[in-house]
Amino acid sequence: MFTKNESNELIEVLRYVGDNLGPQINELALKIVESFRNGGKVILMGNGGSAGDAQHIAAEFVGRYKKERRSYPALALNTNTSTITAIGNDYGYDVTFSRQVEGFAKKEDIVIGISTSGNSENVHKALEIAKLKGCYTAAFLGKDGGTIKNVVDLPIIVKSNNTPRIQECHIFIGHTLCELVEKEI
Numbered sequence: 001m002f003t004k005n006e007s008n009e010l011i012e013v014l015r016y017v018g019d020n021l022g023p024q025i026n027e028l029a030l031k032i033v034e035s036f037r038n039g040g041k042v043i044l045m046g047n048g049g050s051a052g053d054a055q056h057i058a059a060e061f062v063g064r065y066k067k068e069r070r071s072y073p074a075l076a077l078n079t080n081t082s083t084i085t086a087i088g089n090d091y092g093y094d095v096t097f098s099r100q101v102e103g104f105a106k107k108e109d110i111v112i113g114i115s116t117s118g119n120s121e122n123v124h125k126a127l128e129i130a131k132l133k134g135c136y137t138a139a140f141l142g143k144d145g146g147t148i149k150n151v152v153d154l155p156i157i158v159k160s161n162n163t164p165r166i167q168e169c170h171i172f173i174g175h176t177l178c179e180l181v182e183k184e185i
């Protein structure tokens with residue numbers, strides 16, 4: 001039976017985002033604008049629900065969010081099943097994203113990992129490679145930020161232990177980024 005507990009918890013976690021993560025969201029939006037203006041792209045990745053969020057955010061940039069405008073270059077590394085399964089089979093699942101970052105990323109790019117635990121090994125490795133390539137790196141994380149918070153330029157940590165509430169906030173953050181970028185460009 002539905003109760004207000006879930007919606008009240010979401011409101012609490014969103015209040016935390018609004019009260020604490022605005023500076024990080026603004027910083028990432030400005031970095032994305034700078035990247036697009038300099039010929040860069042946004043590369044996103046995640047596993048499970050976070051994979052869905054990565055492709056959702058990429059689609060908002062490539063298509064449109066609210067405004068009719070030119071397409072912005074963005075891609076989600078978790079969408080090409082042939083690439084993921086080939087890399088996973090030949091090298092192991094932990095490098096499914098890092099091999100793609102190695103091939104696609106350039107220093108003008110923004111690479112964003114999404115992990116509710118903050119400990120997804122394949123996301124962690126990809127962000128390390130992105131930093132080595134000179135990319136600006138960010139991560140949408142949950143809980144305490146896990147190990148990924150230590151490898152990115154900008155960790156955006158939704159401090160909750162409830163995975164669905166973290167995911168709901170991650171997509172809110174993604175939508176907010178799209179709106180800020182559209183307004184700025």
